[in-house]
Amino acid sequence: MLLPKFDYHAPTTIDEACSMLGHYGAKAKILAGGTDLLVHMKKRLLSPEQIISLNKIEGLKEAFSQNGTGLVLGPLSTAAYLADSRLIQERISVLAQGASRLGSPLIRNRATVGGNLITARPASDLAPPLLVLSAKVTLKGPRGERTLPLEDFFLGPGQTAVQADEILTKILIPNIQGISAGAYIKLGTRKALEISLVNTACFLELAQDGSIKLARVALGAVAPIPLLTPSVSKILAGVKPKNMDDPVFREAARAAAQESKPITDHRGSADYRRYMVEILTWRTLKNAYSQLMEKV
Amino acid sequence: MKKMITLNVNDREYDLVIPVNRTLTQVLRENLKLTGTKQGCGVGDCGSCTILMDGRPVNSCLVLAAEAEGHKIETIEGLSEEGQLHPLQQAFVEHGSIQCGFCSPGMILSAKALLDKNPSPGETEIREAISGNLCRCTGYQKIVDAIQSVAKKV
Ligand SMILES: Cc1cc2nc3c(=O)[nH]c(=O)nc-3n(C[C@H](O)[C@H](O)[C@H](O)COP(=O)(O)OP(=O)(O)OC[C@H]3O[C@@H](n4cnc5c(N)ncnc54)[C@H](O)[C@@H]3O)c2cc1C
Ligand code: FES
Ligand code: FES
Numbered sequence: 229m230l231l232p233k234f235d236y237h238a239p240t241t242i243d244e245a246c247s248m249l250g251h252y253g254a255k256a257k258i259l260a261g262g263t264d265l266l267v268h269m270k271k272r273l274l275s276p277e278q279i280i281s282l283n284k285i286e287g288l289k290e291a292f293s294q295n296g297t298g299l300v301l302g303p304l305s306t307a308a309y310l311a312d313s314r315l316i317q318e319r320i321s322v323l324a325q326g327a328s329r330l331g332s333p334l335i336r337n338r339a340t341v342g343g344n345l346i347t348a349r350p351a352s353d354l355a356p357p358l359l360v361l362s363a364k365v366t367l368k369g370p371r372g373e374r375t376l377p378l379e380d381f382f383l384g385p386g387q388t389a390v391q392a393d394e395i396l397t398k399i400l401i402p403n404i405q406g407i408s409a410g411a412y413i414k415l416g417t418r419k420a421l422e423i424s425l426v427n428t429a430c431f432l433e434l435a436q437d438g439s440i441k442l443a444r445v446a447l448g449a450v451a452p453i454p455l456l457t458p459s460v461s462k463i464l465a466g467v468k469p470k471n472m473d474d475p476v477f478r479e480a481a482r483a484a485a486q487e488s489k490p491i492t493d494h495r496g497s498a499d500y501r502r503y504m505v506e507i508l509t510w511r512t513l514k515n516a517y518s519q520l521m522e523k524v
Numbered sequence: 525m526k527k528m529i530t531l532n533v534n535d536r537e538y539d540l541v542i543p544v545n546r547t548l549t550q551v552l553r554e555n556l557k558l559t560g561t562k563q564g565c566g567v568g569d570c571g572s573c574t575i576l577m578d579g580r581p582v583n584s585c586l587v588l589a590a591e592a593e594g595h596k597i598e599t600i601e602g603l604s605e606e607g608q609l610h611p612l613q614q615a616f617v618e619h620g621s622i623q624c625g626f627c628s629p630g631m632i633l634s635a636k637a638l639l640d641k642n643p644s645p646g647e648t649e650i651r652e653a654i655s656g657n658l659c660r661c662t663g664y665q666k667i668v669d670a671i672q673s674v675a676k677k678v
Contacts, residue, residue, distance in 0.1 A: 337577075
């Protein structure tokens, strides 16, 4: 499969990339790891005249902690980096877990977090973990910079709030105050190179008195966008579960299933997916809560 | 649009003028005649195009050759030294891990990247490391056996 023709640019600063993108507008596409863009171009779903690569810009490949505000992920951080980084594993393990399940080891060495969010696949392995971590994204364009919560970012399959002349420059993960834990489960029909049938991420944070201060669950592949489930947060907020087998987790899981909007396709039926949302949400919540019990 | 690039492949520098829409697989095979790197699916699914970029295995069918500039590229041709097969290559021969051979260069490079990072992996780690490389012939067991025979026993 051959790539269509295009012109190639490799700016060395974000500002330069922004002004190129501003100049070419919708005729141009940003290139990060290329694992989505080049596939789409080979299949002739896209034929941009101009390719603007971010890969010669320094300092976009890593995560660092920003005093006071939280963690910053560079948009070119690869899935392999996120899966293996000590910082990510220790501070926000749910993201490391999601990243470790993306594609194959070969794909993970190229696939970036920025590209993953902009592609906005409903089955993304990075979006649910980032949604439960209350991530925000910073976009830069000719009209300046703006930051928005990830939950306002996805609009539909392949559609996001990003304008054609904007670049995703940062992902921010706000500080976590109390004791917290997360969990991620991806369900597929095989172990590698698999598009999820259903995936679920959860994040729990405890208050001083041992009650749940914050609970967030996000689902993949069961709606047109990676989906946060506010009803789960409502059911669990302020609750002090007896242990990980407390029925409140099953109740929350049932609510997650009700919020999901799965479709039937060759990978699985809507009913099966909805039931799996309940089971997997239940399992991730129990897993995260048992981690919390070990920490207190 | 064409571009002048310098590629570092198997510790040799190559100056090339290439159309910018060429993938690294194409340039390795067509310009450098390093045909050990195979092109199967062309879209990241099969791993027959696996090469090492700065020591990490990647699908060269999804890397623009222009983007490989400034990185150290290793292909299957770079493994043998003075006519001596690399221990992994030798093990693949001895264990019957090669049938049609189309997946072998990629398999061996994925295995090499694993062993360079972790000299004594277990079976699960080996299977995980080659999970982006498909083989239609062997059923994988003989490939896993070959890699395990090279892994240091702990
Ligand atoms: C074989 C295979 C298996 C896969 N398996 C999975 C999987 O299991 N789970 C999963 O979630 N995904 C999977 N993917 C999809 C893909 O690998 C991921 O979505 C990846 O994270 C995309 O990142 P990238 O850097 O390769 O993006 P690119 O292909 O470089 O870019 C994707 C899109 O985002 C735009 N873009 C990229 N970065 C920016 C930026 N900073 N600012 C503005 N626009 C930008 C590009 O213009 C393009 O439209 C798979 C892909 C393949 C080929
Ligand atoms: S040819 Fe590159 S993965 Fe199949
Ligand atoms: S030996 Fe034929 S594909 Fe693996």
